[in-house]
Amino acid sequence: MALRFGIIGFGKIGQLRKKIIEELELGKVLAISDPNYKQTHKDIFLTNNYHELLKQDIDAVIIATPNNITATAVIDALNSGKHVFSEKPPGRNLEEVIEIKKCSAKHPNLKLKFGFNHRAHYSVMEAKRIASSNRMGKLMWARAAYGKAGSLDFKEQWRSTKNIAGGGILLDQGIHMLDLLILFFGGFSEVKSFVDTTYWDIPLEDNAFAILKNSSDQYAVFHSSSTQWKHIFRLELFFSEGYMILNGLDTGSKSYGRESLIIGKRQFEDEVELLGNPSEEQIFFDDDRSWYFEMNDFSNAIINDKPIIKGSVDSAVDVMQLIDKIYSSDNSWVKRENEGEK
Amino acid sequence: MKTRIVRDDFREAEIRPSKEFSEYYRLIQEDISEIFHSEAGNYIEECPACKCKSARFYFNKNNFTYLECSDCSTVYMSPRPTIGMLHEFYSRSKAMEYWNSKTFQDTSGRKKHVFAPRIRWIGESIEFDEKSSKNYCDFYSKYNPIIEAISEFNEFTNKDSYKPIPELIPTLSKSGFRISDNLKASYYSVITAFEVYDRFYDPNSVTKLLYDSLEENGLLMISSMSSSGLDFQFMKSKSSNIIPPLHMNIFSIEGIVKMFENVGFEILELSTPGSLDLKILENHINDIELPRFLRDIILNRDEQIKENFQEFLQRGRLSSHLRLLARKK
Numbered sequence A: 001m002a003l004r005f006g007i008i009g010f011g012k013i014g015q016l017r018k019k020i021i022e023e024l025e026l027g028k029v030l031a032i033s034d035p036n037y038k039q040t041h042k043d044i045f046l047t048n049n050y051h052e053l054l055k056q057d058i059d060a061v062i063i064a065t066p067n068n069i070t071a072t073a074v075i076d077a078l079n080s081g082k083h084v085f086s087e088k089p090p091g092r093n094l095e096e097v098i099e100i101k102k103c104s105a106k107h108p109n110l111k112l113k114f115g116f117n118h119r120a121h122y123s124v125m126e127a128k129r130i131a132s133s134n135r136m137g138k139l140m141w142a143r144a145a146y147g148k149a150g151s152l153d154f155k156e157q158w159r160s161t162k163n164i165a166g167g168g169i170l171l172d173q174g175i176h177m178l179d180l181l182i183l184f185f186g187g188f189s190e191v192k193s194f195v196d197t198t199y200w201d202i203p204l205e206d207n208a209f210a211i212l213k214n215s216s217d218q219y220a221v222f223h224s225s226s227t228q229w230k231h232i233f234r235l236e237l238f239f240s241e242g243y244m245i246l247n248g249l250d251t252g253s254k255s256y257g258r259e260s261l262i263i264g265k266r267q268f269e270d271e272v273e274l275l276g277n278p279s280e281e282q283i284f285f286d287d288d289r290s291w292y293f294e295m296n297d298f299s300n301a302i303i304n305d306k307p308i309i310k311g312s313v314d315s316a317v318d319v320m321q322l323i324d325k326i327y328s329s330d331n332s333w334v335k336r337e338n339e340g341e342k
Numbered sequence B: 001m002k003t004r005i006v007r008d009d010f011r012e013a014e015i016r017p018s019k020e021f022s023e024y025y026r027l028i029q030e031d032i033s034e035i036f037h038s039e040a041g042n043y044i045e046e047c048p049a050c051k052c053k054s055a056r057f058y059f060n061k062n063n064f065t066y067l068e069c070s071d072c073s074t075v076y077m078s079p080r081p082t083i084g085m086l087h088e089f090y091s092r093s094k095a096m097e098y099w100n101s102k103t104f105q106d107t108s109g110r111k112k113h114v115f116a117p118r119i120r121w122i123g124e125s126i127e128f129d130e131k132s133s134k135n136y137c138d139f140y141s142k143y144n145p146i147i148e149a150i151s152e153f154n155e156f157t158n159k160d161s162y163k164p165i166p167e168l169i170p171t172l173s174k175s176g177f178r179i180s181d182n183l184k185a186s187y188y189s190v191i192t193a194f195e196v197y198d199r200f201y202d203p204n205s206v207t208k209l210l211y212d213s214l215e216e217n218g219l220l221m222i223s224s225m226s227s228s229g230l231d232f233q234f235m236k237s238k239s240s241n242i243i244p245p246l247h248m249n250i251f252s253i254e255g256i257v258k259m260f261e262n263v264g265f266e267i268l269e270l271s272t273p274g275s276l277d278l279k280i281l282e283n284h285i286n287d288i289e290l291p292r293f294l295r296d297i298i299l300n301r302d303e304q305i306k307e308n309f310q311e312f313l314q315r316g317r318l319s320s321h322l323r324l325l326a327r328k329k
């Protein structure tokens, strides 16, 4: 069965989604809604009003808009009977995502998936598989850093505008790392944090630091940054019997380093010469199919009426709850936000 | 496709005890003169990996000739003993008997540096979505530590050993393995074939046979020598790893990829996690021709630089021993 797609928001990401749908032969893109996009395909319905797009005879929509439109577009699309794939973040804040969840509950037959593509990176899937096999023992703690350098037009981007973006680097990029921490830990109940704007002249945070704890006494130290002049993606997972370190990420820019997974086993006392410096293995991954896996999952879920596993609305709420806690656990940040709103 | 590097520091002697290996080589020479004294065997018309028909002379060793494929650079023996001659060799060989009977196969050095990483590799590579029955086969089993370790895996419903060496049979029965001499079609979830691919008379047909024996998405894991590796490229006939008539195919990275993809496999991982290339060259520095640059690294640079160099080889799949993980599409 070939699905009929509409795309709301046809910037870089929307165009990439179209390419993937066509490459995987999942169906046809029949409608596009974007205020800036000029008609190039005669057989595609083009509009700058997504409500018009939702009236078209299509099965599913891809939502790749700025954050201020995401939640209402998701809700409107569900209410008009379309399956929805939405890019992250699922909204500007927790309230918006809870509204989405309420709406989704009213449409149990419609699939709703969010683009948390990091879960579908090869290094993450490999690490998750090894962690689940229990060959590493019990997960004890993690140290996670995800950061980028901003850009020359950082201040002018919609991502740096409070009412459009909703949040800074924590919501924009940190959300992926938090989603991965939830993947490995299940979730966190306690949060201590600092959130601040340290360098960029923007009304949003450019750094967020947090220590997370859950009821199984597992800990994670987390840092999200847009003053990371050398891009970083690094997640260290330490288990009772060994460790795994995800380092580098295969992205379009290649600036996060070659995607790899380091695997080491705890050395025992009878191997004194290696104590603290065990032999280890490192796996390098040379391609990123995460976007393809995501679109395939979405299409399979629709065609075979299977539940959404990765990127479900529940996982979107989980990660937004965690982000909400990280913002709200820093009293100075809360105070600054409240004063800003006055 | 992914590639794996292994940071593990050890010396050649830890996995190849020199006294026993010398005896093994001596017996091989005796076998060759007794068993392969007259007939030449069969000339091979095309590269066993990529089927290219053009090749050039590469080297002679113990009166066996090796060619290098003009296209993929796989190195292969031609002429090679007929299947009848090989049967006779494997049944009468004193060297094989000596090798298989020796417990040095299982020394702590080999357990730690050869078998443990391989067992980890199997454990980390097998992945099953659903809980249906899963069948495992070790193809031409010859390693005690592998069999013992696999017997502890609870992922497999049935475990078979295809044509194991006779010395392994007690371990196999103790470990709950069935012994088989034919492979059922579309039956296995995982097949391992360690250190046997270089010995097959016709590796391409074996690859097809294994492909047919795997269920859909079934995994094949092999290890073999690589002609793309540094140590092999300079040691050539002097390489102690190349023992004719045993080793007839030394695959290049490009060649093995072609062979597996042509049969229909998707290659998930191709790595050369060897730790010894530079150390082997160092051990033979006076017997081989090396470029000045390499000699300089080996003789004058510190251990850290040499480790980095070996790691660089692994990253580029340029060490002399390869591992391949493939999935039936």
Ligand SMILES: [Zn+2]
Pocket (backbone or CB within 6 Å): B047, B048, B049, B050, B051, B052, B069, B070, B071, B072, B073, B074, B255
């Ligand atoms: Zn060839």
